[in-house]
Amino acid sequence: MAMSPQAPPDILFRNLRLGDGSRSAIAVVDGRIAAIGSAAETLSATNVVDLDDALVLPGFVEGHIHLDTSFYGDTWRPHVPYTAGFDVRERVAIQHRNMAAAAPMDQRARNQLELCIANGSSKMRSHVMVDASVGLKSLETIAAVREQYRDLIDIQLVAFPQSGILTCPGTAELLDAAFDHGADVIGGLDPASLDRDVKGHLDVVFGIAERRGVPVDIHLHEPNMMGVFSIEEIAARTRALGMQGKVAISHAYGLGDVSADTVRRVADILATSGVAIMTNAPGARAFPPVLALREAGVTVFAGSDNIRDS
Numbered sequence: 001m002a003m004s005p006q007a008p009p010d011i012l013f014r015n016l017r018l019g020d021g022s023r024s025a026i027a028v029v030d031g032r033i034a035a036i037g038s039a040a041e042t043l044s045a046t047n048v049v050d051l052d053d054a055l056v057l058p059g060f061v062e063g064h065i066h067l068d069t070s071f072y073g074d075t076w077r078p079h080v081p082y083t084a085g086f087d088v089r090e091r092v093a094i095q096h097r098n099m100a101a102a103a104p105m106d107q108r109a110r111n112q113l114e115l116c117i118a119n120g121s122s123k124m125r126s127h128v129m130v131d132a133s134v135g136l137k138s139l140e141t142i143a144a145v146r147e148q149y150r151d152l153i154d155i156q157l158v159a160f161p162q163s164g165i166l167t168c169p170g171t172a173e174l175l176d177a178a179f180d181h182g183a184d185v186i187g188g189l190d191p192a193s194l195d196r197d198v199k200g201h202l203d204v205v206f207g208i209a210e211r212r213g214v215p216v217d218i219h220l221h222e223p224n225m226m227g228v229f230s231i232e233e234i235a236a237r238t239r240a241l242g243m244q245g246k247v248a249i250s251h252a253y254g255l256g257d258v259s260a261d262t263v264r265r266v267a268d269i270l271a272t273s274g275v276a277i278m279t280n281a282p283g284a285r286a287f288p289p290v291l292a293l294r295e296a297g298v299t300v301f302a303g304s305d306n307i308r309d310s
C-alpha cells in the first residue's frame with residue numbers, strides 16, 4: 001500500500017520476518033498498516049520498535065470452536081469415556097450435566113476467547129447450541145460477549161442444532177429466529193445418523209439459508225458411505241441454490257474411512273460445488289485426507305473444535 005512521504009508513520013516496526021522468510025519493516029499510521037517491505041524500510045519515525053527478527057504473520061483464523069460449551073478457566077472435569085463407541089446423543093447428555101455445574105457461560109466464553117486472541121486469532125467461527133432446551137439463551141449470551149471483543153476479533157456465530165432438528169420439535173422455528181438474535185450462519189448435524197431423515201433435515205437448513213441469505217456449516221460425524229451420501233446431498237443442494245463458496249462441512253469423518261478412489265470422486269464434487277471442509281484432525285479417529293482434497297481444489301480449513309469441553 002502506498003503512503004505519502006508527508007505522513008511519517010506513528011510506529012515503525014523494524015527487523016522482522018514475514019511468512020515467506022523475507023526480512024521486512026512495517027509502518028503503521030492511525031492504527032493501520034500503511035506500508036510493508038521496501039516501502040517501509042526507508043521510512044523514519046520517532047517511534048521505532050525493533051522486533052529482533054521476530055516472525056510477523058496475518059491473524060489466525062479459528063474456523064470451528066464452541067464458545068458456549070468450553071470449560072476453559074473453570075473447574076477441571078475429567079473426560080467421560082465412551083460406553084460403546086462414539087454416540088452423539090450420549091455426548092450431549094454428558095455435556096448438559098457438566099454445563100449445569102459450570103461457571104456462568106459468559107465468563108467461560110471470555111476465558112476461552114482471551115486465550116485465542118492472546119495466541120493470535122483475529123477471526124473466529126463459533127457454533128452455538130440452539131435447541132428446545134436452551135432456546136436462544138446461549139446465542140444471546142455469546143452474541144453479547146462478541147460485542148465486548150468487537151475491536152479485537154471478528155466472530156461469526158453459527159446456529160447449531162445439537163439435539164437434532166426433526167427429532168427435537170421446535171428447533172426449526174428457533175433456528176430461523178436465531179437470525180434475529182445475532183446468528184450469521186445456519187448449522188446442521190448428522191442428517192442421517194441423528195435425525196434419520198437427510199431430506200427433511202436439509203430442507204430446514206437450506207430453506208433457512210435461502211430465506212435469510214446466510215451461509216451453511218454442517219457438523220458431519222457420519223462414517224463411511226453414510227457420510228459420503230450426506231456430503232453428496234449437501235453438495236447437490238449447494239449447486240441448486242447457487243451457494244458455491246458459502247457452504248462448509250465440518251469434520252466429514254466419512255472421508256477418512258473410504259477408499260482413495262472414493263475420496264477422489266467426492267473431492268471433485270466438493271470442488272465443483274464450492275463446498276469447503278473443516279477438519280480438527282482428531283487423534284482418535286480417521287479424518288479427511290487434507291492433501292488429496294487440496295490437490296482436487298477443495299477449500300480445507302481447520303479449527304480446534306473446542307478447548308477443554310465435555
Ligand SMILES: [Zn+2]
Pocket residue numbers: 064065066127219250305
Ligand atoms: Zn463442533
